[in-house]
Amino acid sequence: MKLLERLPRESGGEYALRTIKENIVSLELAPGSQISENELASEMGLSRTPVREALIELSKVKIVDIQPQKKSTIPLIDYDMVEESRFMRSLLECAVAELDCQMACPEDLERLSENIRLQNLYLDEFYSGQFVTLDNQFHGMLFDIAKKSQVYALIQNISIHFDRVRTMALSSVKNTKIVQDHVDLVDAIRRKDAKAAQELMEKHLNRYDIDAAALRAVYPQYFK
């Protein structure tokens, strides 16, 4: 377990959730590995209660497998789940991109562009998570602009299925391409070209879809 710094005014439960999610996405908590409420709790300096709350939440989207009275594990990568998660994200994000064409004001466009500028600065920060954080912020802003922030919050957990595959594919998808996608997308929104925005978003999200078989070859022990 890689421990994170506890934020000010963050409750134990929130801290536990954030930490466990981060470790699942980074594969520090490897697919297939067994976890224990007691062990996680003592590692994080908490009691079982807040840890348990976090695990229950993650089990709702099958990113943690709680077997009552037996054990809990981090599930192996199930491509059906990855596909469901991709399906959901793709549909919602494409629709949001279309909405953004109507709803984005000049200030919104400026904020998006500023985020892209930062993305360029952190292009090569594979492991610090800075680039991923910016990428998440970018997509979150698109939902906010379309007044769909609750939808964005809801797909965060199920997206972990997608995100940990993305972690494995890190070296294969060039960040420069991702940033160029973002640039093109903001251009389309600025032009209010809904069709282009939708298509660009779809293409963007499909970048991670390419090498499922290749990943399975490199990390066979992580797949179902």
Place this chain on the structure above:
Amino acid sequence: MKLLERLPRESGGEYALRTIKENIVSLELAPGSQISENELASEMGLSRTPVREALIELSKVKIVDIQPQKKSTIPLIDYDMVEESRFMRSLLECAVAELDCQMACPEDLERLSENIRLQNLYLDEFYSGQFVTLDNQFHGMLFDIAKKSQVYALIQNISIHFDRVRTMALSSVKNTKIVQDHVDLVDAIRRKDAKAAQELMEKHLNRYDIDAAALRAVYPQYFK
């Protein structure tokens, strides 16, 4: 609180979640009312722990408002949330209806038709919840057929925003129209007419959209 019967092998937490959800949708736990973990726990014959787990889950989709160290309430109806929930359901259900046109086998169609037959039997059971249960099963089957059952599970909670408005509108939307929508939809799926299926689903879900203003006039105390 209207108490439900506890199912066999149902954990306390699951029972609490099911009971509380049911009471929110039925407006038994009225919008704006204050709730207490202790009170709910003693009413259901449980301790705070499983009740608390249920409330935390519902608070994630803002259908319960937990104000730390202060109080918890059932939020007033927020039409922005209703709209987000409708947006999400509509997009996903329409896409699923399209997929169903490719994926439904004859047995699936038979199961859907059987469900519709039952809907006709319970047409007038407004308050028993039988009709609503069948309606939910029908929509759940459409997701199952498209291999998107996890997506369906995920939108259940946020749909409560939509569902409790539907409860208020019960008398205004005729069940016969709903059943006819279902019949038409299954027909389209049988014909593998994806465009028709998508359009029928959109029309179907929009039936509840009509009288937001009217509802606000009848139940002003429930709205933000």
Place this chain on the structure above:
DNA sequence: ATTATACAACTTGTATACTAGAATTCAATT
């Protein structure tokens, strides 16, 4: 009368103790 302060009665957050069930281990018995 008004303001300030202290206290009581709530709330949720967390820790811990206890219960129940499953798996494993090891010893006793066949």
Place this chain on the structure above:
DNA sequence: AATTGAATTCTAGTATACAAGTTGTATAAT
């Protein structure tokens, strides 16, 4: 030696005790 069975040791589920924070009220001081 193989098998059964009891004890141990895991697990998660639940109940409860306690901590910490907020609100409202009552009392005291101005």
